[in-house]
Amino acid sequence: MATYKKPCMHCKTLIDGDSRFCPTCGSRSPFGYVCPTCRTPISKEQVACPGCGRHLRVICPYCGKPTFVADKCEHCLGTLMVKCQNPRCGEMQFFENQKCTACGKRLKKGR
Ligand SMILES: [Zn+2]
Numbered sequence: 543m544a545t546y547k548k549p550c551m552h553c554k555t556l557i558d559g560d561s562r563f564c565p566t567c568g569s570r571s572p573f574g575y576v577c578p579t580c581r582t583p584i585s586k587e588q589v590a591c592p593g594c595g596r597h598l599r600v601i602c603p604y605c606g607k608p609t610f611v612a613d614k615c616e617h618c619l620g621t622l623m624v625k626c627q628n629p630r631c632g633e634m635q636f637f638e639n640q641k642c643t644a645c646g647k648r649l650k651k652g653r
């Protein structure tokens with residue numbers, strides 16, 4: 543299958559259409575929002591993920607306001623992603639995830 547370029551929805555850089563993240567701005571959802579737990583495509587109008595049923599609004603750990611499950615809080619722009627502590631993985635994971643979606647290792651809570 544030919545690789546074609548698509549613009550990142552956040553920074554508008556043209557990147558490979560099968561990229562899992564944008565190398566320019568670091569977004570994990572360059573072409574649209576995906577569920578942070580199961581990676582099903584989601585939209586801001588949805589209340590729950592059609593794939594796993596998780597709620598698509600979370601309380602921001604920084605400002606305490608409800609925000610969409612994106613890379614960053616809509617209000618204070620605090621990052622909602624944490625790095626997997628498996629040194630061979632290092633994927634960015636949603637802060638509420640119990641397990642890394644890339645390597646399956648349990649994510650430690652707290653800082
Ligand atoms: Zn980008």
Ligand SMILES: [Zn+2]
Nearest residue numbers: 577580591594
């Ligand atoms: Zn899901």
Ligand SMILES: [Zn+2]
Nearest residue numbers: 602605615618
């Ligand atoms: Zn916030």
Ligand SMILES: [Zn+2]
Nearest residue numbers: 626631642645
């Ligand atoms: Zn991992």
